[in-house]
Amino acid sequence: MTTTAIAPPRPLSASAAPAPTAPVPRLTPQNSERLAMGLLVIQPSPFCNINCDYCYLPNRTDSRRMDHAVLERVMDKIWASGLVAAPFSLLWHAGEPLAVPIAWYEKAFEIINRHPKAKEFVIHSVQTNGTLINDAWCDFLKRHGVEVGLSLDGPREIHDHHRKTRRGEGTFDKAMRGLECLKRNGVPFGVVTVISDVSVDRPDELYEFYREHGIDGIGFNIEEIEGANQSSSLDRSGAIHRIHAFFKRFYERNKADGFPLNVREFQNAERNILEPGWSSRPDGDYYNQEADPFGMVNVDCFGNFSSFSPELLGQPTEKYGSFTFGNLLSGTVFDATRNESFQRVLADIEAGNRKCAETCQFYKYCGGASPSNKYYENGTFDSTRTRQCVSTVQIPMRIVLEDLENELGITDTVPPVPRHP
Amino acid sequence: MKAASILDERIRSVRRAIRDRQPLQQRIDLVRALVAKRRGTSPARRPGDGL
DSSP: OOSSOOOOOOOOOOSSSOOTTOOOOOOOTTGGGGOOOSEEEEOSOSOOSSOOTTOOOSOTTOOOOOOHHHHHHHHHHHHHHTOOSSOEEEEEOSSOGGGSOHHHHHHHHHHHTTSTTHHHHEEEEEEEOSTTOOHHHHHHHHHTTOEEEEEOOSSHHHHHHHOBOTTSOBOHHHHHHHHHHHHHTTOOEEEEEEEOTTTTTOHHHHHHHHHHTTOOEEEEEEOOOBTTBOSOTTOSTTHHHHHHHHHHHHHHHHHHTTSOSEEHHHHHHHHHHHSTTTTBOTTSSBOOGGGSTTTEEEEOTTSEEEESSGGGTTOBOSSSOBSOOEETTTSOGGGGGGOHHHHHHHHHHHHHHHHHHHHOTTGGGTTTOOHHHHHHHHSSSSOOOOHHHIIIIIHHHHHHHHHHHHHTTGGGGSOOOOOOO | OOHHHHHHHHHHHHHHHHHHHSOHHHHHHHHHHHHHHHHTTOOOOOTTSOO
16 A cells, blocks of 8 residues: 555454454355445546656556546445445545546535535545646645645655656656645645665665655655566565665664654554554454455446455456456445455455464564555465565564664663673 | 774674564563553653653
């Protein structure tokens, strides 16, 4: 999952991360109603106005757009599903969601707000490359309280290495104009930075860049092998060591300045360590929304939908068939449970999570991590360790834990090594 | 680097290695307990409190 949005934990008895010995009943439309949704991802269009070379999304030149009638049906099905038990994030994600005109969103928000629970339950967010942001967009985003995630990889040389236009030009200047526009208009935002081969050894430059530009909320995504991005610039050996060194140095810089930057990975690690149950299910295990059937519902511009990791939407596979589990124009969300591909994906996610639970001491703090990374890195959901889980869960937890231990003097509780005279 | 400093660093290194071999949960439980003891009841970390 690649956004800054972190949906609030919700009380739920879901089946995605069962105890190792507990068999899970097959989901059906009838027994799915106990589930709840924390994130609804809507792709108003697959189109993106730029062409980052590490992007996992296919069809980024397709400029077709969701009809408002489709959105209306989608929202009707979501509300009617019973999945809305608590406030949820509605993430506008594409492509580049701001490539769709403001007028389209004005109508879309009017449709969504027709439901009496919308104001209370829908938390809008958008993940954007920032290149199209202007005062009119800022006015819209502010007026509707939309949470903004800005994709920005750091200083010009780093950012422009991967984030280019279709003509091969860098997008740094346009993204920074968008950032300055957000700041000028008082629109809160967080930044998502993809760490790739070009930035992993440069934590100081990134740290100074964020400080210089008043960016204080950051999420790091390690360049992933996913979807259309069949390889990562971090594929070479030694990547984990370099990623660890990056996070460690970044943490040290931030700590030395009194933690002015909120880094998603460290915040999650710290909460895992210091706030027992901050993201737990009633049974005490970490609630992993991405592995929970219908915890995330991901809808494309034609009403086709998927679940689990949003990155799976629209991706073709040999092993599982399509990750499209149904269409909300012709059916309901829970019709997915009649889809053989959905059942195979769910069974493998659960099998993989059981293995994680049996073999990994971090399982309690990640709930099996991201299914899409398991699939794209290991070839199957029925697997365990990924570079993504090591990088974004294990390494930050190790760094924060070690820092807390040092602060608390726990090192000194270890029996001293005898000194020879 | 002086011999004493080298020895100190080696001692710290061995201690870190011992600590790192402890189960994660055990380490977290100890941190939680010590933080709670320092702060009374709330384990939440606050800026500027030295942790």
